[in-house]
Amino acid sequence: MSGVGVLDKAVVILAACVDGASLAELVERTKLPRATAHRLAQALEIHRILVRDQQGRWRPGPRLGELANAAPDVLLSAAAPMLSALRDATGESAQLYLRRADERICVAAAERASGLRDTVPVGAVLPMTAGSAAQVLLAWEPPEAVMPLLPRCRFTGRTLAEVRRRGWAQSVAEREAGVASVSAPIRDRTGRVIAAISVSGPIERLGRRPGDRHAMAVVRAGQRLSGL
Amino acid sequence: MSGVGVLDKAVVILAACVDGASLAELVERTKLPRATAHRLAQALEIHRILVRDQQGRWRPGPRLGELANAAPDVLLSAAAPMLSALRDATGESAQLYLRRADERICVAAAERASGLRDTVPVGAVLPMTAGSAAQVLLAWEPPEAVMPLLPRCRFTGRTLAEVRRRGWAQSVAEREAGVASVSAPIRDRTGRVIAAISVSGPIERLGRRPGDRHAMAVVRAGQRLSGL
DNA sequence: ATACTGTGTCCCATAAAGCGAAACATACCT
């Protein structure tokens, strides 16, 4: 598929191990012969791209993070002042989310200093089934990646089409009662959505159409963080 | 080396691309024949493990981060409450650092709420040449990885030997005048140091031997975050 | 206790994939 079969197989194995996999699960998910899966997983383990726990389950190893450091670091470094600026411009808490399978993780945040505010601590794992950031992270994904999730989502395919059209998403009382939010995509150089930038706060302040008020600032921040 | 030559070559290529590389640089750094380096880099690009910019330079692609998400997520998720607990227990700001080549990045922090405090925002990139976290991230590295850096460090090989003996590091006015800090390692299941956890604050409060006061709490927090 | 099934590991004969020299195209420098 890429022209190098061993790499094709290794990537399939890595994808199967994101949430942990035994050898049997690996074979089942990758459809590779057991000897092949075992041999390649061991080789990835030697490189610390996979690690194996006491139960014999493989999951992503530290070397992946080391090799990936440049990409996330650049975004994280650039995001910190941008989130602070967005918080100051909008008067609401701002966050940055990465997608992880069926969840999203907050990797940077700038919290409104006082008063009523939505607090999402860095490291928090939130669902992909609700919230404007989830809509943004899903809207540009291929349909086959989205379809299995949609039955459990608080939004629909139609909502995601609207997100693609507008370039941003808004939600009211989706992830949490009383909270409204606006999100926009952050893209890599190829145009793929790699993260979502958001502001969130109480419905009392943001209203039932928070995009009217804050979409432009959030979209602008997302554009500035794109292409790094 | 791992028994699968293509994977061995791919990892060498990925390591060479962490800070960006043209084809010529890739060939120079990996010692691979040009056709081989080109073919494998293109295959990694097809998988989005590498991306290529307009100048033809390859660097880590978004897929690496996606595949690595689980590993950093587990640590990041677990760290947030642990950093808060450490901040409350010690009364100082607490941070978590990952190593990136010759720098370290703050990926999680819990800041002391009021008064004089050391503020390191999430996303901040700090040098590997000064500070107790730098000592911890270097102390268990192989000598050949450390030697090139030592001439520029504010500490010595002897300091690093002491860190290995004690299991923690302390620094006074190294990274910044007036700031003292204590750090301890966070290890993966194989025992390798993958991150450093720290508390930092003014010398006035922490004293010139901040380890006397806080090493136990920091080491304990590091142990609890190890092996995830 | 025994038989069967599932899982993990390893070996090695074989086939297929990956290798990489060389050719070609383009850009840059003198």
Added chain:
DNA sequence: AGGTATGTTTCGCTTTATGGGACACAGTAT
């Protein structure tokens, strides 16, 4: 204009990767 460096592609050949099957161990059913 000529030489050099860089990037891309081809394809005959060699080396590497494949994966069936054997083995060991654990778990389950009878």
